[in-house]
Amino acid sequence: MIQSIVRKNAYYDSVTLMLISREMKSIEGVEEVLVGMGTDLNLDLVRNLNMFDANLESITPNDLFIAAKFNEEFVTMEQLVESFEEQINRKKDASAGDYRPPTLRSAIDHLEGANLVQISIPGQYAAEEAETALRAGLHVMMFSDNVSINDELRLKKMAVEKGLLMMGPDCGTAIINGVPLCFANVVSRGKIGLVGASGTGTQEITVRIDQLGEGLSQVIGTGGRDLREEIGGLMMIQGIEALLNDPETEVIVLVSKPPHPTVEKKIIDLVKQADKPVVIDFIGGDAASIVDAGATPCLSLEDAARKAVALLRGEKVVDFDGFDASEEEIEKLVSGSAAKLSAGQKYLRALYTGGTLADEAIKYLGDHYPIYSNIPLTPDRALANLEGLNGHICLDLGEDEFTRGRPHPMIDPLTRADFFKTHVNSSTAVVLCDVVIGYGAHENPAGAVAASVSEARERLKAEGKDLVVVASVTGTDKDPQGLDQSIASLEQAGVIVMPSNAQAVRLVDLIMEKVSA
């Protein structure tokens, strides 16, 4: 039976509700269930699932609904509502006694010395709140997306005028004064400052710097569109200037996808004047202008971290495109992996939750053989052009097409678990994964990958086949999930864990070369 209930004026955030929906789906007798606010997007999802009924006709985005398709022999709507109540109360327990002001203005009055507003409300409302924050002289970190580029420009201009940070929209990562914001890792404080337009790219560089024994002074996010022509790099420039003026920062790292040429010129001109060493990773971009500006270009995110550390320590700066392990150890891993595979196992499945990490993989591997992707290097390699599953695949599972009605795969591992089930089969040779831990991320993403790997292995075993899985963990031993525990649970499932995404990608390249030979 299909039924829905509506609660007027009961607001909860989307991630909380999506995670509860997922939990409720596992109740016996429930075929489909969606808990959400009455937004157009959510109502479209309900219609697509054929669960729309008269109850939902006059709903507003301020009202909560539960829509379910279920077998009444096993469960009733009342029981589903009870399950919802129980879960929402459990989530609220930790901070139940905290005062929660109803508006930003009242929060500013209430939190003495407040200096930053972190915004992750739905995009159509986010710009107005950011403007209120900036007008009050507060810095802004905006995780919300779906904010117009005109609003972004207006807000960033206002921030620059007032000397404030406007990180975002769509900014997932920053570490200010040692505090990780949104999706960020717990790294040591130190002397390297970073400005990043790409979230997981920033995370990967910061954790590698931490692992190399150095730390970060400040990590400023800009949001992915900052280096477009329309925005003109306003926040990256603001960030660079702040780091140049910061006595704690001795080396500066910049990371983004290749900027628009006019924006690149502005940044390069600023870098030319810099009195501190600057390392630049314009992922896949041209190195010549970086060298001309007296800055240091990079081969990978890990290479950026290594070069920043070398510059800080006054050591020789060299390109790193190899492995931490010896040549013999790598050769052993490659031949051992190839030996596990049987005839007909020849395809790669790279299943990424981090966009920049996926980008790094496809740019390296896509040079060597055709890879089908939702972020293809050329339009003919779009996933839609792949016949069946006969080809190499690299996916950024955090892209919009995979996250409708679901939290980002860094929060909810279910999307990747589903792809393990549908896209890893007897023709798969190697699976490549990222595991991003830290604040904001799922409580145990490594455990989720390990479970998917074990399930896939079990499935292939029935056909007398095995599987090679290579991963890297973007995280530190200070993160809540723990780097060591994450690595251990992957290794227990037989995953080869490499020290960085770049090294994982290079190892996969060698294994695939061996397999195709």
Next chain:
Amino acid sequence: MSVNELFKRELKVINMGLESFYEELRSQDVGTIHVDWKPAAGGDKKMASLLGRLKGL
């Protein structure tokens, strides 16, 4: 407060939106407050834009 001034202060964060971000800041003993945010005018876009204009006066 300029960016460089911010770098010298204790970070104090007002969180609007995902509660998990608030809980995580709280668990790290960061000074933080969570706004009990709801869409303005019950999500009625016309009314919200009218309210927005009134606020701008």
